[in-house]
Amino acid sequence: MPNRSGRHPLCDARHQRLRNHGDLQVDRPVRTRSKAPDAERPWSLVEKTPICWLWRGRRHLGYGVFSVRDRRHPHRTVNAHRWAWEVLRGPVEPGLHLDHLCRVRACVNPDHLEPVTRKVNILRGISPAAIYARRDACLRGHLFDEANTLIGRRGDRICRACGREREARRMARIRYAALGRAA
DSSP: OOOTTSSOSSOHHHHHHHHHHSOTTOOOOOOOOOOSOTTTTGGGGEEEOSSOEEEOSOEETTEEEEEEOOSSOSSEEEEHHHHHHHHHTOOOOTTOEEEETTOOTTBOOGGGEEEEOHHHHHHTSOSHHHHHHHOSBOTTSOBOOTTTEEEOTTSOEEEHHHHHHHHHHHHHHHHHHHHHHHO
């Protein structure tokens, strides 16, 4: 109940607690730590389905992640699929990434993971660059083979047949414009 000045006689925290719970004695919930050892704690967040082992904890961009604490890094974020691979199969060789063969980012089943280079991992995906790299012909249907393909400055493939057609159209426009000036 407000006092004469219109302000509530309680501090802001207690006033908020009274509004939310209707009682001043309600305390914040006590956060308890899991009693499981550190090595077993992440497995409690894995749901083993007939198809994949799904990570049910925190996710970042679809990939399961969790925080670990050790002496060197007080709060270090670990990818759940990489952690599962290292626990069950051993360390991943330097320079390799784990590719999800099942295409489910939250899966931590090591049978669904394969260590590959970054390039292979990207090209197996569904990004526009990966889709373009898998094409065997240009948009007009000319094959990308040794005789018909140029590599551009940015590493992209350029169809020589389309380039010849483009140059022929450009030269025709130039000739047509020259005829118009001569008349």
